[in-house]
Amino acid sequence: MKIAKKIVGYSVTKPTDANSDGTALTDSKSDDASKTEGQSADVIHMHETLARPQKLIGSTYKLKTPDHVSSHAMYITINDIVLNEGTEHELRRPFEVFINSKNLEHYQWIVALTLIMSAVFRKGGDVTFLVEELRSVFDPRGGYWNKGKYMPSIIAEIGDVIEHHLIDIGMLKSNEPDEVQAKLIADKKAELRAEHSAAQADSSQSTEAADEPWMATATLCNKCNTKAVVLRDGCQTCMNCGDSKCG
Known part of the structure; x- marks a missing residue:
């Protein structure tokens, strides 16, 4: 088609079927799509602009290292936010973390670590990478044994605690044997x-x-x-x- 005049405006028309009385038929597929979009729009996802509720549920874990590492225990509190509560899309996600200890030697890096982890939690998405990142930190003075398990550093053991919590709330699968x-x-x-x-346990053994x-x-x-x-x-x-x- 040759356009002989200057285009001053346009509109898009869509072909529609008509009933016997001339009224247009509704498209059931578009209705279903709009309903699906409406339902998905109601689902709340974790993001950094999500306001903190007045009340959060959480868990506190006690981390006791050997005395030569730290004579005082650490208490790690992880607070979770419940998204889409009461619906089929209900999720429990970590929102903030706090670490308390009487040992002031580690105060500065503990505060920095909790602020960074809390910021990552509030960003949303897949936060499980924190576990491996924390576990990859090695103490230059050497690691230690705690309850039969080797820990390369205190940071790595904090990562172990984070992993246990993420398993409890369903963000990670348990690595227990089947x-x-x-x-x-x-x-x-x-x-x-x-x-x-037949062997007798040595008295010096644990x-x-x-x-x-x-x-x-x-x-x-x-x-x-x-x-x-x-x-x-x-x-x-x-x-x-x-x-x-x-x-």
Whole structure:
């Protein structure tokens, strides 16, 4: 079509079907789409401009390191916000974190760390990367053992606490062994106990080592950082998480 005159305006027309009386038919697909858009618009997502409610639910975790690291315990409080409460889209997400301790030696970096983590939480999105970032921090003076698990630094153990909390609220999947792995680990432990039943626990060994004599010769697991790797059936196998070099 050749346009011979100057265009001074335009409008977009859409083809519509008509009823017998001349009225236009409604498009059921567009109605459904508009309803879906309306429902999705009502869903509240985590973002940095979301106002803090007057009341938040939270959990407090006690972190006690060996005395040579810190003589005072740390108390980590993580407060969560509940989004879309009472609907099928209800979610519990971390909103802020506080760390308290009597040890003032770490006061400055503790305040800085809590402010940064709280800011990341309020940004929304996938905040689970914080766990690996914190765990990758190593103390230049060396790590320590805490409850049978090796911790490269206090920061890394704080990351461990964050991970446990994210698992509790459903943001991370539990890394516990499944039923098959748990049964295999239990069978292997039973075999080890039977093999060491004749051996007498040394009085200088810890209570944990006396209860599980095989732990005296166990090595560190690279996956769960627990001293529980032993040689079973010709393969190095962790008696805590089930990780095996043989697959």
